[in-house]
Amino acid sequence: MDAMPRQTSVLAVLSLVFGILGWTLLPGLGAIVAVVTGHIARAEIRRTPQTLEGDGLAIAGLVLGWLGIVLGIVLVALMLLVFGGLAWLSAWA
Incomplete structure (x- = not known):
């Protein structure tokens, strides 16, 4: 009996x-x-592993997404430090 091929999760691709x-x-x-x-x-892939695949795609999207969020937070913090420090220095001048 042939096993049904698994389908790649659309959400993983997205x-x-x-x-x-x-x-x-x-x-x-x-x-x-x-x-x-x-x-x-x-979560969807874990619920139905017999019909869905694409966990690696989902993990890659998660890694890229979390890295982008962390980098954005770091850049905003650096901008606040730099421009806040410049404003503090100019207040003393």
Whole structure:
């Protein structure tokens, strides 16, 4: 008896696509969508492993998404430190 081929999770593919978009055309928004769809895809794949695959795609989207979010937070913190420090220095001048 032939086993039915597993289908790739659409949400896993979306997670990877938005993870890439988060680094190119849609910084911020793409990263958030990648993380959300990646987590949903992994849960969906775990619930029905006999019919769905694409866990690696979902993980790649999650990694790209989380890295984009962390990098964005770090950049905002650095900007606040630099410009806040400049404002503090100019107040003393």
